[in-house]
Structure formats: C-alpha cells, structure tokens
Amino acid sequence: MTYHTPKLKASRADGPVVPQSVTGxxxxxxxxxxxxxxxxxxxxxxxRWDRGPGRPDQAILLDLADVRFHFFGLEIRPQELYYLTGGLVLATMVLVLLNALAGRVWCGFFxxxxxxxxxxxxxxxxxxxxxxxxxxxxxxxxxxxxxxxxxxxxxxxxxxxxxxxxxxxxxxxxxxxxxxxxxxxxxxxxxxxxxxxxxxxxxxxxxxxREKVCTWMCPWPRLQGAIWDPEALTVNYRDYRGEARMSAKKAAAARAAGLPAGDCVDCNACVAVCPMGIDIRQGPSIACINCGLCVDACDTTMFRIDRERGLIDFDSWTNLERGRRGEERRPARVLRPKTAAIAVAIVALSGGMALSVATRSDLAVGVTHERTPVAVALSDGRVRNAFEVRVTNTLAASESFELRVEGAAPATLAVATRAGSESDAIRIEAGPDETRKVRVSVFGGPDLAGGLTFRLTSLRTGATVTVADRFSLP
Ligand code: SF4
Ligand code: SF4
Incomplete structure (x- = not known):
C-alpha cells in the first residue's frame, strides 16, 4: 500500500478548497x-466544585499564580507536575490506540x-x-x-x-x-x-x-505513514467494485452486453464534499482525516441509482485486498496483539497514576546523613550524628510540623537544631509550597548503632510520614 500525495486544491484548480455540504x-x-x-x-x-471553605470552587482551574491545577476533586501541586507529563503520555497512547483501530478518526471527529x-x-x-x-x-x-x-x-x-x-x-x-x-x-x-x-x-x-493545518502543520500525517495499520478501519474506496467507472446508463448497457462495468458513476460527489480536497478513489492519502463525509456522499449517490451502499466505506486495507482477490470480507478485528498491548499499557499507566494519586501524602520529607564527619564522639560519652532534613509543605497554606527520631534505644535519643537545645522532638514551620531545610543533630549512646526512623507529623491534621536512615558510631 502506498499513500498518494494530497492534492489540496482538488475542489477548484486555482483556489481554496470549497467543500459541498452533505447529509448522512x-x-x-x-x-x-x-x-x-x-x-x-x-x-x-x-x-462549580465544592472544595471546602477558602478553597477555589471552579471544577477545572489552572491556577498559574499559585501553580496549582484543579481537575474536579484532583489537585496537582507544583511538586507533582510529573502527573501532567503522565497525562500527556496517556493521551498520546490513546491517540495511537485510536489510530490502530480507525486511522485518523480523532482528526476527523474530535x-x-x-x-x-x-x-x-x-x-x-x-x-x-x-x-x-x-x-x-x-x-x-x-x-x-x-x-x-x-x-x-x-x-x-x-x-x-x-x-x-x-x-x-x-x-x-x-x-x-x-x-x-x-x-x-x-x-x-x-x-x-x-x-x-x-x-x-x-x-x-x-x-x-483549514485543511493546510491538518496536512502540513499537524505532525499526525507524518506519523500516520509510520504507524499505519492494515487492520485499522479507515475510509477506503472499494475499487474492485467501483471500476471501471462510467455513467449509470453506460454501465447498464455494458452489463447487458456482458462487459465489465463498475458501480462508480463518476459523479464527483465524494471529492466535492471532502474538506481536505482529496479524491479518495486515488487510494489512501496522508491528508485523509477519516471524517466519513465522502462515505455519506457516495451512499447518497448509490441510494439514488438504486445500488448497494458502501462503495466508499470504513474498512480495513486487508479486507480491501481480499475484495480485490474476490474473497469474502471478514469482520473487523478490533482485538489484535497490537491493540491489546496498547490497551494494557494504557490501563497500567492510568492505574499506576490513579494509585499514586490515591496514596500520595500532603507531607514530604527527605533526609541526608552528613558525611564529614559521619559521627562525632562527645566528651559526655554520647555520639552525635548530623542530618539535613528537608520538609516539603505541598499545601497552599503555612503548616507546622513535629519531627521525632526513633531508634533501637529511644531513651538515649535526642534531637536538636542548635547546641544545647536537645529534646525528644523539634518543631518545623514551612510556608505554602515551601521546602524547609533543617540541620538536625541526633544524640545517642555509644551502643546505638543501627536503624533510625525520622517521623514527621503535621500538627494540624496529625498526618505522618516516615523516612529511614542509620545511626553511626565514630
Ligand atoms: S474521509 Fe473522505 S471526506 Fe473525509 S478527508 Fe478522507 S477522503 Fe476526505
Ligand atoms: S461519490 Fe461514489 S459514485 Fe460518485 S464519484 Fe465518488 S465513488 Fe464514484
């Protein structure tokens, strides 16, 4: 199968494409x-969408000032723009699936x-x-x-x-x-x-x-040549049935004389209604947006001359070739390895994204153990490890958090942000969308070596998030 180069001015030799209206x-x-x-x-x-007092109530709101995108009950925060990337990948996969099922059907209808x-x-x-x-x-x-x-x-x-x-x-x-x-x-x-x-x-x-955008500006026609699928339901002219084309009168005479005559009466209706200005009878074209208007036009002509509809129709290239060989056409194969694989990938990606959204936390904490030095032996016999703790407030309002450290011997543990302020918990304030970096010293006995857990708790909601690290000895 080869695509023919689109003739964008097929409707009129030296002017714009002027498509005829059609019903069907x-x-x-x-x-x-x-x-x-x-x-x-x-x-x-x-x-409108009720998000509670003080919150925007617009169902879809792309709030660039606060870098927050609201889609009904879902809120995408500045730290989560990867969801938008995921959404774009998902949209591309849906387009590829549509293409495998019915060519440029997105272009022609949506x-x-x-x-x-x-x-x-x-x-x-x-x-x-x-x-x-x-x-x-x-x-x-x-x-x-x-x-x-x-x-x-x-x-x-x-x-x-x-x-x-x-x-x-x-x-x-x-x-x-x-x-x-x-x-x-x-x-x-x-x-x-x-x-x-x-x-x-x-x-x-x-x-x-108009049609110049769909043919020359949009990348899809270029992709179409590469991802064309012979099983996809695309608009095709059944040339084995339509050729040799001639008027209804001549065709009747030819048939009476036992000569071959096609169903196409060369009325040009399919070309006149095409918004892309192409003649589908020349074969598949990268400019064809699969809108089906030529199918409607040709069906109207077939109805008028009392011939079977479907001379131009949505059909697979495989069926077209079968028809040319005089074989029976087969029902469209929607479920094929390719469409099944794309559908599974779409379900997996959307499921993964939905799970990630459902289990995401309003809190985020990261901990880095300082390496120079990893541990310091103090004169009172205890050991000090220093960590950089990054607390991210993903909300649009200031939040207060409490940070605690848990380990194998909690009685000997203490945290501090500066010398002499040791206690069993420290309070951290973070503004809207702010990531606060805090240097935290953890004090423990000389026998504490092993796992540590940093536990961050929102003082407003009680929500907790933990991150694991280690306590080291000198
Ligand atoms: S489906 Fe028919 S009318 Fe529509 S763009 Fe293709 S050839 Fe033109
Ligand atoms: S509308 Fe049908 S009959 Fe008329 S020219 Fe096109 S294919 Fe032939």
Missing amino acids: RYRRIKWWLLAFCLTVYYGLPFL CPQTVWTDLFLLVERKIEGDRRDRLRALDAPLTPRRVGLIALKHAVWLLIAAGTGGAFVLYFADAPTLLTDAVTGQASSVAYGMILTLTLTTYGLAGFG
Missing part, C-alpha cells in the same frame, strides 16, 4: 460531536481544528451559500452585495474566535469574575493579550488554515 450518518455524528465539544468547552469553566473549521464552514455556507454559489462568486467580479456578505462572514467568524479566546482564559481564573472583568474592561493586560492571541489564531486556523 457520519455528518450527523459530526454535528452531535461538534455540539457536545463546544458545550463542554464553553460551559466547563462555569461548573480535533479542535476540525470542530472549529466545521463551525466556520457552517457560517460561511449560511451567509455566502453552498459550494456552487461560492465557486461562482469566487470567479465573478466583486459586487457591493458580495462585499457586504464577506464582511458579515468575517464579523461572525471574529465573534466566534473572540468567544473561543475568551472562554480559554476562563480556565485560568474564577470564570464568572474574570468574565465580568473582561466585559467591563477591568481584566489584566495579560488576560486581554491571551484573548487577542487566541482570537487571531482561531480566526486564522479555522477561517483560512
């Missing part, structure tokens, strides 16, 4: 997903570039008309009416783009407050800068970039 199963699914994605994107910042391009195309069609009207207008001289329509289209696009940029910043602060501030001109210049940047990028990418 996949178009309906895409509309529902578009409505769902936009509702989630615009509505999520206003969803990707923000697709969702916003579909929305912009809808506006364009409502204002300037469908493909035929637009192609005619593109070749005709400008009239005042057309200038007015173009101006109106760009005004609506800019409004949507501003709404998109505006909604994005709401994830970074309390949404109702920031919305009021932004509308009344009281938001910060950083907020206005972000809104402007996202307005312009949305306007540019969905209004003008």
Whole structure:
C-alpha cells in the first residue's frame, strides 16, 4: 500500500478548497460531536466544585499564580507536575490506540481544528451559500452585495474566535469574575493579550488554515505513514467494485452486453464534499482525516441509482485486498496483539497514576546523613550524628510540623537544631509550597548503632510520614 500525495486544491484548480455540504450518518455524528465539544468547552469553566471553605470552587482551574491545577476533586501541586507529563503520555497512547483501530478518526471527529473549521464552514455556507454559489462568486467580479456578505462572514467568524479566546482564559481564573472583568474592561493586560492571541489564531486556523493545518502543520500525517495499520478501519474506496467507472446508463448497457462495468458513476460527489480536497478513489492519502463525509456522499449517490451502499466505506486495507482477490470480507478485528498491548499499557499507566494519586501524602520529607564527619564522639560519652532534613509543605497554606527520631534505644535519643537545645522532638514551620531545610543533630549512646526512623507529623491534621536512615558510631 502506498499513500498518494494530497492534492489540496482538488475542489477548484486555482483556489481554496470549497467543500459541498452533505447529509448522512457520519455528518450527523459530526454535528452531535461538534455540539457536545463546544458545550463542554464553553460551559466547563462555569461548573462549580465544592472544595471546602477558602478553597477555589471552579471544577477545572489552572491556577498559574499559585501553580496549582484543579481537575474536579484532583489537585496537582507544583511538586507533582510529573502527573501532567503522565497525562500527556496517556493521551498520546490513546491517540495511537485510536489510530490502530480507525486511522485518523480523532482528526476527523474530535480535533479542535476540525470542530472549529466545521463551525466556520457552517457560517460561511449560511451567509455566502453552498459550494456552487461560492465557486461562482469566487470567479465573478466583486459586487457591493458580495462585499457586504464577506464582511458579515468575517464579523461572525471574529465573534466566534473572540468567544473561543475568551472562554480559554476562563480556565485560568474564577470564570464568572474574570468574565465580568473582561466585559467591563477591568481584566489584566495579560488576560486581554491571551484573548487577542487566541482570537487571531482561531480566526486564522479555522477561517483560512483549514485543511493546510491538518496536512502540513499537524505532525499526525507524518506519523500516520509510520504507524499505519492494515487492520485499522479507515475510509477506503472499494475499487474492485467501483471500476471501471462510467455513467449509470453506460454501465447498464455494458452489463447487458456482458462487459465489465463498475458501480462508480463518476459523479464527483465524494471529492466535492471532502474538506481536505482529496479524491479518495486515488487510494489512501496522508491528508485523509477519516471524517466519513465522502462515505455519506457516495451512499447518497448509490441510494439514488438504486445500488448497494458502501462503495466508499470504513474498512480495513486487508479486507480491501481480499475484495480485490474476490474473497469474502471478514469482520473487523478490533482485538489484535497490537491493540491489546496498547490497551494494557494504557490501563497500567492510568492505574499506576490513579494509585499514586490515591496514596500520595500532603507531607514530604527527605533526609541526608552528613558525611564529614559521619559521627562525632562527645566528651559526655554520647555520639552525635548530623542530618539535613528537608520538609516539603505541598499545601497552599503555612503548616507546622513535629519531627521525632526513633531508634533501637529511644531513651538515649535526642534531637536538636542548635547546641544545647536537645529534646525528644523539634518543631518545623514551612510556608505554602515551601521546602524547609533543617540541620538536625541526633544524640545517642555509644551502643546505638543501627536503624533510625525520622517521623514527621503535621500538627494540624496529625498526618505522618516516615523516612529511614542509620545511626553511626565514630
Ligand atoms: S477522503 Fe473522505 S474521509 Fe478522507 S478527508 Fe476526505 S471526506 Fe473525509
Ligand atoms: S461519490 Fe461514489 S459514485 Fe460518485 S464519484 Fe465518488 S465513488 Fe464514484
């Protein structure tokens, strides 16, 4: 199998791709997903989540000022940004799994570039008309009416783009407050800068970039060539059934004369509706986003001429080759060693992350035994070991902790942060997100050599964390 180079201007020789509107199963699914994605994107910042008094109540809040990311009941702290890395790795693995199952199906149905391009195309069609009207207008001289329509289209696009940029910043602060501030001109210049940047990028990418973004800017088409899977359900043209293409009338005559004739009537509907401007009949293309719109277009044609649907369909390359050999097609093999391995890896990673989150502590303590010297013999017969203790307060408020040291002979143990202040516990204060380093001396009898346990207790919650070390003799 080889991919053909995308012809990005297949819809019109010297102009932009102007896709025709289409109705059908996949178009309906895409509309529902578009409505769902936009509702989630615009509505999520206003969803509340009770975290208790004095805590932010926004369900999803990326609080950059406090370096704290809130996702419903989960809070990612500055010391835990590795969870975000884990999340990105997980998202990549899900994309690879989707690709093994159905090619670039993410690109065709869920990707923000697709969702916003579909929305912009809808506006364009409502204002300037469908493909035929637009192609005619593109070749005709400008009239005042057309200038007015173009101006109106760009005004609506800019409004949507501003709404998109505006909604994005709401994830970074309390949404109702920031919305009021932004509308009344009281938001910060950083907020206005972000809104402007996202307005312009949305306007540019969905209004003008469109299929060029999916083919030339996105890394996925490049990856697609490398991770292509012959068992994945991708949109394919069943050439063994469609060729030789000819009009329905000629095909009927050819069949009557016992000559071969395909089901493709060369109506060009599959090319006209393609948002990527490609002709799937030329074979798989790296530009194809698996959106299924050409399937809808071809099914409509097949229905009109009373032929079996599915000349273009989601099918595996293996089945296509089977069809070419005149063999029966087989049901899609969703569970294969590759998909099972990726799914297991996804479950293992997400399970590991969930376990790590569920068992994480608000306290963190690290202990380093000083080596120069490891132990000092004191004139009173005791031995002193020095340690650097690092106490990390992962909370957004100051905390008080108590540090104790436990060993084989507790009666002879004492801790101190300076000479003459020995006691059985020391108190450590740490500010929000602060790591306090404390030099701690541990005193013990000459027979104490062996394991030590440093026990840190939060004086507010009583939560405890321990770390093990050793007591050494000179
Ligand atoms: S060829 Fe078909 S599935 Fe691929 S992008 Fe075009 S319309 Fe979508
Ligand atoms: S829509 Fe179907 S019948 Fe029409 S050109 Fe495409 S493949 Fe052929």
